[in-house]
Amino acid sequence: MKRFIILILTIAILLTGCWDKREINQLAFVQGLGIERGKDDMIHLIVEILKPGLLTASGGGTGGTGGGSAVGKPYAVFQASGVDFAKAFANLNDELPRSLFMQYNEIIFLDEKFARSGIYQTLDFMTRNPEFRRTAYILVVTGGSIQELFNLPSSNELERYPYKEVMGLISNQANTASSYVSDLNEFIETLEIPKKAPITGRLVIVKKDGKATGIRLSGSAVFDNDKLIGFLEEQDTKAVATLMNKLKRSTLTLDKGLKGEKAHISLVVTKARTQISPKIKDGDISFDIKVNVEAYLNEQETKYELTEPENLEKLQTIVSKKIKTTIEHALFILQNKYNADVVGFVDILHKRNPALWKEVEKDWDKIYPDVKFNVAVKSVIKRSGLSSKPIHPR
């Protein structure tokens, strides 16, 4: 009898287990989720769904006949709309023969118009639903529609589908820091810090004769709360990344030689450490920004020998000055054009001086544009590449 009960229990447990079983070949792998706001004010969802059979057929060579690219694109684009994100999502599900599988989607594309109208609902849905990756990147698409992005001609791409192309851009921008891409986690975290403005990457669709031909990750999109308010150019983005201590590697081009002559000198910034400390004097808030930069020489048009301490010193000064100007420019834009505290000065103030922060928190929008910043940059040029002396042609 006891064994019989155990048997029944085992069967009961095992049978109830199967309900959420999904075979891997019954899934619609979404890689690339785009959100647009249509003219009718409806939310349009555009997804790029992979066709695994086509993806592996030509790649692997097991397909027998080969020539998979001739068969067609290895993905399909589906679109659905609804009054809100959830409804659009449900509608999308109704159009598909396989169940939507969002776990592999690591990029969320936001149409510029949609981003300007506010993305709160979307974030809410995505954080509630376990199917969405919290590490998915957020990109604001400009210069074209998401449909255009997803249907880019494959002849212009290295990767096999647009999503992968963008994914490659994101990981590759670590070399240049020309954009600043946030993921869902970082975006939401920033949102929750009072008065701090989220920032994320901007994807520009490059067009030729009205046709989308390529994409470029360029600059970043600045949000006020959940609404897009504008864009930062690449140089400004680099400066912001430096201020946020997020710069890993970047390039820097000077347009003046050591003696002020017109010449190009390129450097690679390998390290940038920023310290920001608030200063209060007579009720005025200002911030001291100290930036330490390490760089190496990449290319020079001039023929200065950097083994000479004098030359090295001069170059370092020029680099420091250049970086300082860049940072100041970025701060000026943020203060005056957008009135957005992307770097989170308010947060720094909060941590260093909670009492004062309490006073100014409400009026930060008014105070922020007038805050003074004292930028001090110290740069060290560590190496000059493989060659210590420039080439001297006869």
Add this chain to the structure above:
Amino acid sequence: MPHKLPDPQYVKENYQYMTLSKDLEENIYIFQVLLKGNNDMVFRQISIGDKKVKAFLVYVDGMVDKLLITRNILEPIMIETRKLNKIIYTDDQLFNYINEYFITISEVNVKDKIGDIIDDLLSGETIFLIDGVEKALIISTKGWEGRNIAESTTESYVRGPKEAFVETLRINTSMLRRRIKHPDFVIENMKIGKYSKTDVSIAYIKSIADDKVVQEVKKRLKKVQIDGVIDSGYLEEFIEDNPFSLFPQIAHSEKPDRVSAEILEGKVAILVDGSPFVLTVPAIFAQFFQAGEDYYERYFLSSTLRVLRIIAMVTALLFPSIYIAQTTFHQEMIPTQLAISVAAQREGVPFPALLEALFMEVTFEILREAGIRLPMQVGQAVSIVGGLVIGQAAVQAGLVSPAMVIVVALTGIASFAIPAFNIAITFRLLRFIIMIAAGTLGFFGIIMVVMMILAHMASLESFGVPYLAPMVPSKTQELSDVLIRIPWWAKILRPRTIQRKNIIRQEDTRG
């Protein structure tokens, strides 16, 4: 004066308790009653000397060395005894003379209990009786055709002693004795089996082995009341602690070097006549993952291989289950590229992953079982049919996905990497249970079953030693011979999990 001979029925029932009589006729009669109809029994009647004292010789043909009997028993007795002519002797004296002066064989015993004599006769001894003496000479003439000592087929080494035990107990004990030449090394004998009367030896080192374990082994062996013991496997089932566990709780080995090494650690070996597999107790889980070779190769290599075997164990146990769980429940855990590739492969496969895996695993097990007992040449044909035809064809026919073939193949290979065959079987069985759990409950199911298995293992004991020792209960110092193997010069102590009586293995000679 022929007195009345005993009733045959009475003899058959009570010979165990009877002793020899003075009358040779009666003795011969008793032997004939007991052994009549056996055409391998040789009865030889002779007369000794001038007095023509009747004597009687009996042995089992095929179990004795006939040349030995002719040269060292019959020749001296029939020819040399003529020299006794001038001496006056009684029958008893003659018996002693023959024992002391004539039989030129080293081992001779004197016995009078018919039961014992019959046992000895059937073990290959020659029985010699003289008229008028109620004693018999048991002359050791054992000599039958046995297998020669050969290389082991189940545990082969790249480096290390190659010889393996054979079916003859004496040869086996001699192989152990040759390796441990110390008076404390004891080989005790007992007979088990009502009909088979199999010789069973218990070998241990008196000054190292735990007395309690030795006593327990003897106690458990004495309890065995089976009619015959054909292999040591019979006894293993009788004396293991938990007969319902899937896990082997007694180790066995075919290699004398390995058994003697275990005896040196304080274990007790059980040798069974007729079986080349020697049991050693107590056994711990970790030792099933150690090959004897680990101790002969340099310790870097051995340590690495042990880690590799642990990986193989986990693979053999869990790999198909993880594949099933990931493809049916936790697709987000697979790297994207792999997931796409698996999805593409499974496109058009009619069965769910669980059935697919079960189908392939069962096929593989059938192939393995089919190949294992076939002669070498046919075995190769089976592997070709299995590997090429079933593997390749099943994929092309769309029955299974190529990934599944890889999973099954890797699992199979991994299970071969486990050195002990008996624990490999355990893992084969458990694998199926875990696969079903994975197919119905995903990773939750896998974890649940693995937890249950671990709990069960923790509850096991082998002759008083916890099965998972020295991991649970944890003895940090002894872990140096579990996951890795430290060099010999660093092994100052014997494992304390096995015994605590005598733990110093060696002096610390290398700091």
